[in-house]
Amino acid sequence: xxxxxxxxxxxxxxxxxxxxxxxxxxxxxxxxxxxxxxxxxxxxxxxxxxxxxxxxxxxxxxxxxxxxxxxxxxxxxxxxxxxxxxxxxxxxxxxxxxxxxxxxxxxxxxxxxxxxxxxxxxxxxxxxxxxxxxxxxxxxxxxxxxxxxxxxxxxxxxxxxxxxxxxxxxxxxxxxxxxxxxxxxxxxxxxxxxxxxx
Numbered sequence: 001x002x003x004x005x006x007x008x009x010x011x012x013x014x015x016x017x018x019x020x021x022x023x024x025x026x027x028x029x030x031x032x033x034x035x036x037x038x039x040x041x042x043x044x045x046x047x048x049x050x051x052x053x054x055x056x057x058x059x060x061x062x063x064x065x066x067x068x069x070x071x072x073x074x075x076x077x078x079x080x081x082x083x084x085x086x087x088x089x090x091x092x093x094x095x096x097x098x099x100x101x102x103x104x105x106x107x108x109x110x111x112x113x114x115x116x117x118x119x120x121x122x123x124x125x126x127x128x129x130x131x132x133x134x135x136x137x138x139x140x141x142x143x144x145x146x147x148x149x150x151x152x153x154x155x156x157x158x159x160x161x162x163x164x165x166x167x168x169x170x171x172x173x174x175x176x177x178x179x180x181x182x183x184x185x186x187x188x189x190x191x192x193x194x195x196x197x198x
Contacts, residue, residue: 008046008056010036015057016064020104023111024054024119051118058122061104062129069093070133079144080191083137083160087187090164091180094171102172105130106165131157138194148196159190 018027047053069089076085112120138153170179
């Protein structure tokens with residue numbers, strides 16, 4: 001890795017951490033330059049615009065999520081075990097990730113839901129990919145005979161993500177100490193409704 005690539009990686013990593021604390025719009029070139037002991041012009045040499053930096057941060061966040069959640073879940077056997085792994089790893093991402101406000105994508109979704117532009121579109125695309133992973137895992141569980149044949153994978157993905165989003169809201173904003181238990185009970189009920197009846 002060249003010195004320029006290493007510097008760029010440090011900028012993006014620092015910006016991602018800051019975005020988890022103050023939101024992506026709150027990450028300024030000046031604060032990043034100060035923290036990294038770079039000149040503003042030196043930082044801009046790597047990113048020609050604030051939007052380019054924001055998109056790089058989003059790309060890095062998705063790369064980390066893919067590595068820590070999706071690829072780890074792929075180690076589980078296909079079918080229900082992989083669906084469960086996706087859920088467990090997503091919960092771990094909420095709790096042990098680099099972001100004090102929980103899932104960076106849910107924070108960014110709230111920040112950019114009504115702001116048109118490339119960052120908004122990037123967040124939407126990343127969340128559609130996540131939904132597709134869940135839908136695909138549910139479809140494989142149907143093929144494996146773990147889930148019932150008439151299960152709608154799209155509905156399953158909707159409920160799966162609704163549970164995770166509620167967990168983030170209840171644990172981070174409301175500070176409900178029972179949030180994780182309730183989320184696990186809701187997920188267990190979703191699995192029960194989805195399983196093939198023998």
